[in-house]
Amino acid sequence: FSLYSVALTLIVEWLGWLFCRLWPRKISRGPLKEVFFFPTEVACTERLFTPDSPFPCPLPHNVNTSFTRLLGHILSASSSLDLCVFAFTNLDLSWAVLALHTRGIPIRILTDMDYTLITGSQIGAIRRAGRCDSGTVHMHHMFAVVDGRRLITGSLNWTLTAIHSNKENILATEEPDLVLPFITEFQMLWVVNDPARKHLPSIAEKTASLVQ
Numbered sequence: 001f002s003l004y005s006v007a008l009t010l011i012v013e014w015l016g017w018l019f020c021r022l023w024p025r026k027i028s029r030g031p032l033k034e035v036f037f038f039p040t041e042v043a044c045t046e047r048l049f050t051p052d053s054p055f056p057c058p059l060p061h062n063v064n065t066s067f068t069r070l071l072g073h074i075l076s077a078s079s080s081l082d083l084c085v086f087a088f089t090n091l092d093l094s095w096a097v098l099a100l101h102t103r104g105i106p107i108r109i110l111t112d113m114d115y116t117l118i119t120g121s122q123i124g125a126i127r128r129a130g131r132c133d134s135g136t137v138h139m140h141h142m143f144a145v146v147d148g149r150r151l152i153t154g155s156l157n158w159t160l161t162a163i164h165s166n167k168e169n170i171l172a173t174e175e176p177d178l179v180l181p182f183i184t185e186f187q188m189l190w191v192v193n194d195p196a197r198k199h200l201p202s203i204a205e206k207t208a209s210l211v212q
C-alpha cells in the first residue's frame with residue numbers, strides 16, 4: 001500500500017511540474033508589466049516602418065532593443081494614442097506617430113508651450129493633434145496611453161539624446177490601477193489646455209504665425 005501511495009504522490013508531483021513547464025506564463029503573468037532602460041544599443045528602426053525596403057542598411061536588424069520595444073508599443077496602437085511629453089525631437093518617434101495618423105488612428109498630444117518652439121521639435125509636423133500647456137511651470141510629464149489601456153511612462157523624453165546617451169527608464173503596463181489615473185490626468189490637462197477655453201493660440205496657430 002505504501003509503495004502505491006508513493007507512486008501516486010510522484011505521479012501527481014510530476015504532473016504538476018509538467019503543467020508548470022507547459023503553461024508557465026498564462027497562470028501567473030497577469031496584465032502587461034515591462035520595464036526597460038536606456039541608453040539603448042543602436043539598431044535599425046527603419047524596417048519597422050518599411051519592412052520591404054530594398055535599400056541596403058548597415059545597422060543591425062531583428063534586434064530587440066529598448067528603443068525598438070518602445071516603438072513597437074507605440075506602433076501597436078489600433079484605436080487611439082494619447083501622448084504627454086515635454087520634449088519631442090526624435091524623428092523615429094515622430095514617424096511612428098505620423099504612421100498612426102496615416103492609419104486614421106486618433107492622436108492627442110499635450111506638450112510644453114516653451115518647448116514646442118525649440119529647433120528640432122516634431123510637434124509642428126503633427127500640430128493638428130496637439131495642445132500646449134502654457135502654465136507658469138513646465139509640463140514635465142512623459143507618458144503615453146495606447147488604445148486607452150496600455151500605459152508607457154518613465155523618465156525618457158522623446159529626444160535623440162535621451163534614447164542613445166542618457167540613463168533613462170520606461171515602464172509599460174496594462175495594470176488598470178496604474179493606467180486609469182494617467183487617463184484621468186490626460187483628460188484633465190486636455191480640457192484645461194483647450195485653446196477655445198483659454199483664448200490662447202493653439203499649436204497650429206502658433207506655428208502658422210511663425211511661418212509667416
Ligand SMILES: [Zn+2]
Pocket residue numbers: 044045046047057058059060061
Ligand atoms: Zn536597416
